[in-house]
Amino acid sequence: MSVRVRFAPSPTGALHIGGVRTALYNYLFAKKSGGQFIIRIEDTDQARYVEGAEDYILSALEWCGIVPDEGPKSGGNYGPYRQSDRKALYKEYADRLIAEGKAYYAFDTPEELDEMRERLKEARMANPQYNAISRSQMKNSLTLSAEDVEQKLESGEPYVIRFKMPKNDDVRFKDVVRDWVVVNTTTLDDKVLMKSDGMPTYHLANIVDDHLMKITHVIRGEEWLPSAPLHVLLYQAFGWEAPQFAHLPLLLKPDGNGKLSKRAADQLGFPIFPLNWADPITGELSKGFKESGYLPEAFMNFLALLGWNPGTEQEMFTMDQLISEFTLERINKSGAKFDIEKAKWFNQQYLKNMSNSDLAQMLKAETGADASLDLLSAIAGSMKERVTFVSEILESGDFFFNAPTAYDEKTVNKKWTTEAVQKLTAFAKELSHQSRISPEEAKVKFMEVLSVDDTPIGRVMPALRLALTGAGGGPDLMEIISILGTEETNARINKAIEVLKTSN
Numbered sequence: 001m002s003v004r005v006r007f008a009p010s011p012t013g014a015l016h017i018g019g020v021r022t023a024l025y026n027y028l029f030a031k032k033s034g035g036q037f038i039i040r041i042e043d044t045d046q047a048r049y050v051e052g053a054e055d056y057i058l059s060a061l062e063w064c065g066i067v068p069d070e071g072p073k074s075g076g077n078y079g080p081y082r083q084s085d086r087k088a089l090y091k092e093y094a095d096r097l098i099a100e101g102k103a104y105y106a107f108d109t110p111e112e113l114d115e116m117r118e119r120l121k122e123a124r125m126a127n128p129q130y131n132a133i134s135r136s137q138m139k140n141s142l143t144l145s146a147e148d149v150e151q152k153l154e155s156g157e158p159y160v161i162r163f164k165m166p167k168n169d170d171v172r173f174k175d176v177v178r179d180w181v182v183v184n185t186t187t188l189d190d191k192v193l194m195k196s197d198g199m200p201t202y203h204l205a206n207i208v209d210d211h212l213m214k215i216t217h218v219i220r221g222e223e224w225l226p227s228a229p230l231h232v233l234l235y236q237a238f239g240w241e242a243p244q245f246a247h248l249p250l251l252l253k254p255d256g257n258g259k260l261s262k263r264a265a266d267q268l269g270f271p272i273f274p275l276n277w278a279d280p281i282t283g284e285l286s287k288g289f290k291e292s293g294y295l296p297e298a299f300m301n302f303l304a305l306l307g308w309n310p311g312t313e314q315e316m317f318t319m320d321q322l323i324s325e326f327t328l329e330r331i332n333k334s335g336a337k338f339d340i341e342k343a344k345w346f347n348q349q350y351l352k353n354m355s356n357s358d359l360a361q362m363l364k365a366e367t368g369a370d371a372s373l374d375l376l377s378a379i380a381g382s383m384k385e386r387v388t389f390v391s392e393i394l395e396s397g398d399f400f401f402n403a404p405t406a407y408d409e410k411t412v413n414k415k416w417t418t419e420a421v422q423k424l425t426a427f428a429k430e431l432s433h434q435s436r437i438s439p440e441e442a443k444v445k446f447m448e449v450l451s452v453d454d455t456p457i458g459r460v461m462p463a464l465r466l467a468l469t470g471a472g473g474g475p476d477l478m479e480i481i482s483i484l485g486t487e488e489t490n491a492r493i494n495k496a497i498e499v500l501k502t503s504n
């Protein structure tokens with residue numbers, strides 16, 4: 001049987017980084033197995049529906065390079081892929097369970113439900129919920145006569161359909177990550193399957209769709225583990241084979257103390273969503289990983305290792321390599337501590353490995369920099385080893401475009417000496433014979449000037465850097481000279497000599 005997996009987000013807001021990881025693992029597993037990766041939008045809870053969330057989720061996955069084989073945009077043979085568009089088909093399944101005595105109608109009003117909970121709490125019941133015990137005191141098709149039920153349904157009285165949870169039974173299933181899970185049904189309630197608005201709940205729609213879409217593996221976040229026993233019972237009730245389950249470990253705060261929440265991320269100052277998100281309800285703006293300067297390849301590599309390990313020391317993986325290495329068995333059991341420094345490290349590695357011309361294109365597109373691609377490419381080459389984000393290339397490399405207006409005081413005091421100024425003057429003179437110069441040629445000329453009286457390089461180099469960039473440190477100076485050109489280099493040396501006083 002060919003592997004079919006799904007990522008099934010609810011459009012209740014932006015896609016959290018944990019959701020991106022779930023989608024990624026599903027995608028990797030599908031591709032590794034030569035199977036299909038499906039996106040299904042679970043929007044049956046109209047109260048929690050958020051305008052724009054579905055588009056956001058789909059665009060975010062696209063940016064990540066997680067491309068579905070089937071989904072609301074691309075279609076497929078098992079559509080529609082949005083549950084609100086499948087509304088008509090769920091009722092039949094709920095009716096089937098009713099006909100077989102595995103589910104029932106419940107007519108209790110919200111007030112009656114509140115009263116029940118109060119009553120059970122007062123009686124100190126361990127599980128004050130609508131369940132195998134309390135159902136016998138409620139208004140449902142198990143306690144009412146067939147005529148009463150008929151009459152209520154006909155008169156249009158609001159009702160829900162509830163699952164008839166078996167009493168005191170052990171539900172067992174094998175989870176790929178957690179091995180055997182056993183839960184006694186005494187702790188479980190008679191979950192609503194169909195709501196009074198005619199919409200299925202998540203539980204019913206999820207099981208029916210996974211069955212109809214021939215899903216073989218359900219890979220999802222650990223927060224769904226408590227729902228899994230009900231899902232297993234629903235598969236049994238329908239007489240369907242359940243898919244295999246793999247519940248992924250939580251993403252934890254950097255200190256390992258609790259779940260990584262949006263609040264925690266906000267407090268610590270890092271993104272939690274892949275793309276910028278403007279919350280349509282609160283108006284709050286959240287910056288995404290993309291807009292913070294992360295490359296999608298780096299972001300995916302980082303996320304893949306947050307809860308899965310390849311069993312080796314290797315850290316750098318392209319998407320294709322991840323696909324070939326990924327196995328569900330290597331998903332970690334314990335929660336994964338989120339470390340933004342590691343995300344930055346990956347970004348740095350990917351930036352460093354990019355070609356100068358690709359970086360130049362990116363700089364042009366992102367900043368609209370008024371410079372030729374050749375120039376941007378040279379600047380990218382000189383800066384890429386020293387930055388974490390593409391935007392820093394131009395921010396930290398401002399001196400390529402503008403002569404310094406201030407000079408690092410500490411370096412001035414220590415390194416702007418009479419000797420250095422003499423050497424810089426001589427160097428400038430040497431350069432004035434040429435217009436363009438390569439880094440290698442610049443180096444030869446500089447060494448020539450120093451070799452006249454064997455001046456150690458360390459006594460002149462910092463002054464040269466100061467004159468050209470204003471800073472005490474930075475990328476290779478000879479490359480800077482080559483990029484600036486001899487005329488600009490000389491102008492900057494002369495300006496510095498004019499402005500700065502020598503310390504001795």
Ligand code: GLU
Pocket residue numbers: 007008009010042202206219220221224
């Ligand atoms: N709609 C659920 C969610 O938002 C999907 C859970 C599942 O994968 O079964 O996470």
